[in-house]
Amino acid sequence: MALAADLTGTASVIDGDTLEIRGTRVRLHGIDAPESQQLCQDGAGKDWRCGQKAALALSDRIGRRPVTCERKDKDRYGRVVAACFVGGENLNAWMATNGWAMAYRQYSKDYVGAEATARAARAGIWAGTFQPPWEWRATKREGKPQAANQSRPAPAPTSTGAPSSGCQIKGNINSKGERIYHVPGGRFYDQTRIDTSDGERWFCSEDEAQAAGWRRAGQ
Structure with missing residues (x-):
């Protein structure tokens, strides 16, 4: 629209x-x-x-x-x-x-x-x-x-490091408030940044992400 x-x-x-x-x-x-x-x-x-x-x-x-x-x-x-x-x-x-x-x-x-x-x-x-x-x-x-x-000297980007090697799925909240997860290899995976202070999070599996209310990115 x-x-x-x-x-x-x-x-x-x-x-x-x-x-x-x-x-x-x-x-x-x-x-x-x-x-x-x-x-x-x-x-x-x-x-x-x-x-x-x-x-x-x-x-x-x-x-x-x-x-x-x-x-x-x-x-x-x-x-x-x-x-x-x-x-x-x-x-x-x-x-x-x-x-x-x-x-x-x-x-x-x-x-x-x-x-x-x-x-x-x-x-x-x-x-x-x-x-x-x-x-x-x-x-x-x-x-x-x-x-x-x-307080501390402010960092550059928001946190992008996954909590563990097995939890690589990025749970992002976009500007419309939609909860979308990105899997490794997805079109926007590398450019997606995760800020846990805003409610975003990492997931260890797609089942876990979907159970938490996130949907898979279209690309």
């Missing part, structure tokens, strides 16, 4: 990777910014409101200019997933390049290069230590308080 037309208008910044345009929530494709209440640590180990700062950086970049978002998908929460532009500039890329968001490799590799630029420059969150936003959300879901000793 074809996606609806691009969305253009005045944007309100919800957080570092979410906008609202004319009543429609838009999740910026391919990046993951610190959550609004998330703390990071600077080079001296001092806490700072990185999530709040990321949102302010995005808001300042947009100003009062109209934003145009190219729809790509809808996420599991019903939000439009899009690449958004202001004055011809890709906001998704700008957030990653300036260290206010990580490349969200689970869904896209479009901004891996932008993230590498920020990491090399120690820009934004890369100036100190922090939890990747997806890990921070998982910690909150488990009811654990955020502590300084939970």
Whole structure:
């Protein structure tokens, strides 16, 4: 089914990777910014409101200019997933390049290069230590308080190592919330990344995957 037309208008910044345009929530494709209440640590180990700062950086970049978002998908929460532009500039890329968001490799590799630029420059969150936003959300879901000793220099890709040599089937959750497993040799097996903090997992057999509610990838 074809996606609806691009969305253009005045944007309100919800957080570092979410906008609202004319009543429609838009999740910026391919990046993951610190959550609004998330703390990071600077080079001296001092806490700072990185999530709040990321949102302010995005808001300042947009100003009062109209934003145009190219729809790509809808996420599991019903939000439009899009690449958004202001004055011809890709906001998704700008957030990653300036260290206010990580490349969200689970869904896209479009901004891996932008993230590498920020990491090399120690820009934004890369100036100190922090939890990747997806890990921070998982910690909150488990009811654990955020502590300084939970933070660390953020890694590059999400976890891809299988727990054991016999468990090679990748249980992935796509942007629509569908649970799909990929077997070795499948078309998308090598490029699929597993992030266990988001509910994804490894399976030791197809029977195990199907019993857990996953379906086999079509290719």
